[in-house]
Amino acid sequence: MSPCVIVTVLTAFSVYNAAVGDQQLVCPESIQAPEGAEVTLRCSSELPLEGVSVEVRRDDLPRKNNIVHLYRDGRDDFDNQMTGYRNRTTLDHEDLTSGTITLGIFSVHKSDSGRFTVFIPKLDICCVINVTVEAKDPKSLDSITTVPPKSEDPVAEKEKKKKTDVWRILGPLLAVPCVGAVVAAFLLRRHLIEICKNTRGRRPNNNEPVTMETGQKERGEEAKEASIELMVEHDEEVH
Known part of the structure; x- marks a missing residue:
């Protein structure tokens, strides 16, 4: 091996050792x-x-x-x-x-x-x-841990659900008669008002003979008309 080769190998080995050592x-x-x-x-x-x-x-x-x-x-x-x-x-x-x-x-x-x-x-x-x-930290675990809400008694919850379902069914059924009563009262009121108006505007028939029967009939009709008028006036005052 020539001296140049030996010097080159030694130099490379020295450089590697220096790099590793540092x-x-x-x-x-x-x-x-x-x-x-x-x-x-x-x-x-x-x-x-x-x-x-x-x-x-x-x-x-x-x-x-x-x-x-x-x-x-x-x-x-x-x-x-x-x-x-x-x-x-x-x-x-x-x-x-x-x-x-x-x-x-x-x-x-x-x-x-x-x-x-x-x-x-x-x-x-x-x-x-x-x-x-x-x-x-145990405190951090306690702050993170949440307690689930207590569930209600299953039997009580079931009974509560049954009552709710019953009212859902009966509610509409009970509402129908109430609405019908309101409508009937309204129609009756209109009918009484029309009767009163027609009675006020009717003229007596002078050609009709007056008898005891017709006199009692007329007095009964006049009393009926008077009571209807009082009912109408009272209803108008209320409304």
Whole structure:
């Protein structure tokens, strides 16, 4: 191998080591979330991370069982994952091409509070995030919870419905006689007024002989006419 080739290889290796040595993961120091929410651990690097292994672990737990999520050989490795995080984590593989590690943890609870370390073995860089899961406020739950209205007694409700249905049927039937009585009274009043008018305008027949029978008849008719006139005048005063 020529000296030029050796120098070129050594130079390239030195540049790569310098780039790796200067790398670091940038991430938030702490994250707070309520119980039941989703927590996203996000770290970023200047180099693309596609194809490298990514390890997220809990350093506040025993090392034999502290793997939260493991990604190596281009796929997720769930064999060594903690049981408590099975089916609760997801790593965005597309973000790795841009140098970003995005790990989502679903339905967090109090036991998820702790120190999470994101580690890249190939670059020997890591980042620590302290996660605090806060318990839900019981007062807020009481304010949201609503008490359903008490239902009435089924028997009483049924009887009430029966009474309502009966009045719906009898109402129209009772209204018909009332309307008929009003109409009959109105027609009777008009008839009495017409009789009164006709009686007032009738002239006596001078050629008819006056007898005791006709005199009594005339006096009876005059009394009847007088009573009708009084009824009409009283009705007009009322109306």
